[in-house]
Amino acid sequence: MKRNRFLRTSVVRLAALFTAAFVLGSTLLLASVYYSASRIIDRDIETLIVEEGNDLAQQFTKLDHEAFAALVHLRAAEFGARGALYALLAPDGRMLAGNLSEWPQDAGRRPGWTEFAFRPQRARDQDLHAVRARTYDLGRGYRLLVGHDVAEKRALKSVIGASLMWSVGGMLLFACVAGWWLGRRMVNQLERVVEAVHRIRAGDLSRRLPRHGPGGEIDQLAAEFNSLLERIEQLTLAMRAVLDSTAHDLRGPLSRLRQTVERASNAAGDEIARKAALESALWETDRLQTMLDSLLRIALAESGNVPMTGVDLQAVAENVADLYEPLAEEKGLALERRLRHVAPVQGNPQLLAQALANLLDNAIKFSPAGVSVAIELAQDPDGVKLTVIDRGPGIPAADQGRVLERGVRLENAHEVPGSGLGLTLVAAVARLHSASIDLADNAPGLKITVTFPALGAAP
Amino acid sequence: MRVLVVEDDHKASDYLANALRESGNAVEQVADGLDGLHRARHERFDILIVDRMLPRLDGLTLIRSLREHQVSTPVLILSALDQVDDRVRGLRAGGDDYLTKPYHFVELLARIEALARRERAEPGATRLEVGDLVLDLVARRVTRADKRIELTAREFQLLEFLMRNAGQVVTRTMILEGVWDYHFDPQTNVIDVHISRLRQAVDRGFPRPLLHTVRGAGYVLREEE
Numbered sequence: 003m004k005r006n007r008f009l010r011t012s013v014v015r016l017a018a019l020f021t022a023a024f025v026l027g028s029t030l031l032l033a034s035v036y037y038s039a040s041r042i043i044d045r046d047i048e049t050l051i052v053e054e055g056n057d058l059a060q061q062f063t064k065l066d067h068e069a070f071a072a073l074v075h076l077r078a079a080e081f082g083a084r085g086a087l088y089a090l091l092a093p094d095g096r097m098l099a100g101n102l103s104e105w106p107q108d109a110g111r112r113p114g115w116t117e118f119a120f121r122p123q124r125a126r127d128q129d130l131h132a133v134r135a136r137t138y139d140l141g142r143g144y145r146l147l148v149g150h151d152v153a154e155k156r157a158l159k160s161v162i163g164a165s166l167m168w169s170v171g172g173m174l175l176f177a178c179v180a181g182w183w184l185g186r187r188m189v190n191q192l193e194r195v196v197e198a199v200h201r202i203r204a205g206d207l208s209r210r211l212p213r214h215g216p217g218g219e220i221d222q223l224a225a226e227f228n229s230l231l232e233r234i235e236q237l238t239l240a241m242r243a244v245l246d247s248t249a250h251d252l253r254g255p256l257s258r259l260r261q262t263v264e265r266a267s268n269a270a271g272d273e274i275a276r277k278a279a280l281e282s283a284l285w286e287t288d289r290l291q292t293m294l295d296s297l298l299r300i301a302l303a304e305s306g307n308v309p310m311t312g313v314d315l316q317a318v319a320e321n322v323a324d325l326y327e328p329l330a331e332e333k334g335l336a337l338e339r340r341l342r343h344v345a346p347v348q349g350n351p352q353l354l355a356q357a358l359a360n361l362l363d364n365a366i367k368f369s370p371a372g373v374s375v376a377i378e379l380a381q382d383p384d385g386v387k388l389t390v391i392d393r394g395p396g397i398p399a400a401d402q403g404r405v406l407e408r409g410v411r412l413e414n415a416h417e418v419p420g421s422g423l424g425l426t427l428v429a430a431v432a433r434l435h436s437a438s439i440d441l442a443d444n445a446p447g448l449k450i451t452v453t454f455p456a457l458g459a460a461p
Numbered sequence: 462m463r464v465l466v467v468e469d470d471h472k473a474s475d476y477l478a479n480a481l482r483e484s485g486n487a488v489e490q491v492a493d494g495l496d497g498l499h500r501a502r503h504e505r506f507d508i509l510i511v512d513r514m515l516p517r518l519d520g521l522t523l524i525r526s527l528r529e530h531q532v533s534t535p536v537l538i539l540s541a542l543d544q545v546d547d548r549v550r551g552l553r554a555g556g557d558d559y560l561t562k563p564y565h566f567v568e569l570l571a572r573i574e575a576l577a578r579r580e581r582a583e584p585g586a587t588r589l590e591v592g593d594l595v596l597d598l599v600a601r602r603v604t605r606a607d608k609r610i611e612l613t614a615r616e617f618q619l620l621e622f623l624m625r626n627a628g629q630v631v632t633r634t635m636i637l638e639g640v641w642d643y644h645f646d647p648q649t650n651v652i653d654v655h656i657s658r659l660r661q662a663v664d665r666g667f668p669r670p671l672l673h674t675v676r677g678a679g680y681v682l683r684e685e686e
Contacts, residue, residue, distance in 0.1 A: 291563060292646060299645065309549075324615050325641060328654040356645045363648045424648060 013192065017185030021177040028173050032166040040159045044134075047150050051136050054086070055148040062140045067098070074099040074146070085151035087120070087133055093143025105147070106135075113139045122151065132156055191220050195227075207235045240304070248297055251423070252290065259286040296423040303353055303430035312346040315386060315454070318354050319379050326362045334371035337362075340378040344386045347454040349435045357431040360424040361390040361450055368394030369447070385437075386454040393447035402441040428452070462486045462507040462577055467497035467523065468539070469515055473562075477510070480566050494518025501527055506534050507577045510569075513540035513551065521554040528555035535576040537569070548644060567678040571630040578629055589624040592684035594663065594671055596624050605667060615640070616659050623659075623672070623682040632679035656680055 058077070062070050071090055078088040078101040089100035097104065108118035116137060119130040135149025194212045201209050210231060211224040266279035302308060319341050330337040358377075365375045373393035380387050432439050432452050442449040464481055468474040469492045478488040489506075491497045494515035501509055501523075509527075513520040524536050538556040540547060548559045557579075558572050589596040593606045601617060603610040612620065622639045623631060633652040637643045656672065664670040673681050 292648075295646065321641060325643075325647070325651050325655075328658050329649060329651050332654050352644055355641075355643055359643075359645075359647050367649070 013189045014185045017181040017188075021181035024177045025170070025174045029170050032170055036163055036166050039162050043155050043159060047134055047152060047155060051134065051148050051150055055136050055138055055146070058146060058148065059138050059140060062144070062146070067144075071099040085154070087135065087147070087149040087151065089147040091145040091147075098144075100147070102147070105145075106133075113137045113145075120151075129153075188220070195220070195224065202231065207231070207238060244297075244301065251293055251297070255286050255290045255293065259283055259290070262286060293423065296427060299353070299356065300423065300427050300430045303427065303434045306434060308350045308353065308434060310348050310350055313349040313351050313354060314346055315354070315379055315388060316341050316343055318351060319358060319377060319388065322355055322358045322362060323377055325359065326366060330366050330375055333366060333369070335366060335369055336374040337366075338374050338376040340376060340380075342380050344379055344381045345456055347386055347435065347456075349454070353431045353434065357428045357452075358388065358390075360428050364424055365390050365392035365394070365448075368392060370394065373447075381456075382453070384453055385456045387451055388454070389449060389451045391444055391447065391449045393444065396443055396446055396448045397441060399443070462573070463505065464488045464508050464510060464573065465497065465501055465504075465506045466490045466510045467492075467494065467501075467515060467520070468510070468512045469493060470512070477566075477569075481570075484570055492516075494520065494523045498523050498526060501534060502530055502532055508573045509534050509536045510573065511536055511538055511556070513538055513547075521551060521556075524551075524555045535573075535579065537573055537576060539564070565632075567630070568632045568634060571632050571635060571679060574629050575626050575631065575635065578626070589621065589627075591624055591627045591682055592669075592671055594624070596621060603663075605663065610662055612659075612662055615655070616662060619655060619659055620663065623680065626682070628681065628683045630675050630678050630681045635679070 054077075058074065061073055065073065074088050074090045078086070078099065082088075082101045087100070087102055089102040089105055090098040091105050092098050095105075102120065106116070106118040106120065108116060114137065116135050118133050118135065120133050121130055131151050131153040133149045134152045135147050138146040138148070140146050191212075191214055198209055198211045210228045213224055214221050262279050262283040266276050266283060269275040269279060320339070323337060323339050323341075327337045362375070362377065369375055369392045375393070376389075376391040378387070378389040378391070380389075428450075429439060435454055437452050437454045440451045440453070442451070464486050466474055466478055466481075466488060468477065468490070471492065474490050474492065478490050481488045489500065489504075491500060495517045497509075497511065497515070498518060511520045511523060515523065520538060520540075524538070527534070527536070535557040536555065538551040538559045539562055540551065540559065541562045551559045557576050560569060560572060587597070587599045589598065595604050596617075597603070598621070603612055603617065603620060618640050619636065622636065626635075631639075633650065634646065636652050636655075637645075637647075656674075660670070660672045664672055669685070671682055671684060673683065673685070675681055
């Protein structure tokens with residue numbers, strides 16, 4: 003649970019971080035929009051004021067006082083309705099012309115930009131309006147003010163500002179909701195993964211991680227993890243099977259060994275019985291060792307950790323046939339060799355020879371006297387086929403898959419010695435060489451074909 | 462024979478040393494690789510039995526440094542590892558033979574006797590003789606009491622192997638290794654059948670058999686008085 007909380011905070015922290023970055027970025031963007039918009043609005047007015055002011059200052063040098071006052075008066079009458087404001091102040095402080103009732107107190111002594119509030123007489127509303135204005139010293143004590151009512155522009159700016167603020171707020175809200183939702187989704191997915199891992203760790207190896215539709219990274223991770231689990235499960239099951247069957251295989255000889263040793267220790271006086279018991283104990287020990295060797299070989303072949311070289315199967319088959327031919331003849335069997343030259347296969351010569359020896363051993367063991375056992379090697383479009391054919395009792399179709407398993411001995415095989423591991427080794431060696439095994443009925447008898455992929459072909 | 466056993470498992474070492482002494486050998490025991498190397502370099506032994514895993518200096522390194530110091534005493538490697546390539550690694554390091562634990566003492570004894578003898582044998586011989594049995598390696602001909610004996614290629618190889626180890630017990634696994642180069646035990650004792658066929662060819666019709674079965678161990682080719 004500690005792990006859960008950690009996961010949760012780390013994901014949520016990440017979501018919060020992204021939300022904050024998103025909101026900060028969009029706020030900056032909107033602020034710059036607001037700044038640009040208000041700059042454009044302000045500059046419009048200022049350009050107007052400067053042009054008008056400069057023009058009037060020029061006129062002042064050409065006209066006498068009366069005419070100039072009349073001009074200002076005219077301008078005020080003409081543009082006043084649109085929000086323009088004029089004031090002409092005489093050296094003695096009288097208002098000579100303009101549409102301002104008095105010289106604004108905020109406009110200082112020095113010429114330049116100023117701002118003040120004013121209450122327009124004509125307007126129905128009694129609100130104070132903001133005014134942007136510029137004052138000029140015209141000379142000989144005359145002062146001029148040119149300004150403009152900016153209330154409307156201010157209102158526009160505040161509307162823009164407000165809408166931008168609302169946008170920021172909305173985005174903040176949206177980002178928070180989206181971040182929370184995404185974070186929760188991720189936390190949920192990961193929590194389910196963590197839960198599945200917990201169960202798997204507790205021993206439920208058949209469990210798999212949940213999938214959330216294709217494409218996502220978590221899904222990809224889950225898919226990878228699942229295939230890893232698949233492999234682990236297979237290996238674990240195989241290991242368990244090896245352990246079970248090894249224990250099962252060894253239990254029989256071990257208990258017999260125990261009995262014979264007991265018999266030997268009880269037969270203290272009877273020297274002959276004691277010797278016989280000891281000898282059969284020795285025989286059981288050897289059998290145990292042979293079985294262990296076989297099991298280790300099988301494990302070795304199954305581990306895949308075996309040096310491989312290019313192997314000439316024809317030579318391997320000839321050698322193994324040489325080894326078994328006298329045994330076959332002793333039993334009154336003919337060993338037929340139909341060995342063609344074939345392309346080399348990638349393999350381990352020792353394990354291949356042992357596998358073929360096991361096949362021949364079985365074929366000879368189970369064949370009645372007077373028939374023939376054949377070993378064939380041929381190149382085929384599928385690869386290299388190694389076949390051992392006998393005329394023994396064969397294997398019923400229902401049991402054909404089973405005999406390749408570990409330690410399986412068929413009912414009718416009990417009078418024939420063997421560990422039940424012979425074909426298991428063959429199967430393991432075949433798997434190691436990416437070869438397939440096919441059991442077929444030879445009516446009567448059994449035909450086992452091992453097909454090796456041709457060298458260079460994909461395994 | 463004077464035998465040096467380099468083995469860190471004291472129980473196994475004592476068991477082996479006692480059995481070797483009972484078979485009439487002089488045995489020295491050391492329990493680690495460095496001591497083993499030191500004694501093998503400075504004393505004369507007929508055979509070294511070296512465990513693969515040893516404290517201070519592992520078996521393979523011991524053998525490699527012995528060979529670097531021009532000590533050619535035959536070495537039998539003992540190992541609990543039955544890996545197909547492990548044997549190859551052992552022999553490549555300079556070992557002469559390789560035996561997997563657990564082993565049968567008779568197997569070990571037969572092997573060290575064969576190794577010690579191989580050291581004394583002349584390697585360039587073209588004719589092998591045991592009593593009136595003669596094997597000509599150049600003409601690939603076998604005669605007994607000047608009578609030609611026809612053998613298959615395998616039987617010839619088997620007889621050559623037995624004659625090179627004449628007077629020594631050879632086990633079934635030694636034959637499988639020496640003649641077939643197989644390092645596994647077949648499920649059935651196929652070697653017995655090969656031997657009985659060879660015996661038919663070599664001993665049948667002659668008053669004194671040369672090829673003898675040693676119960677619980679293997680076979681020996683020798684002239685008996």
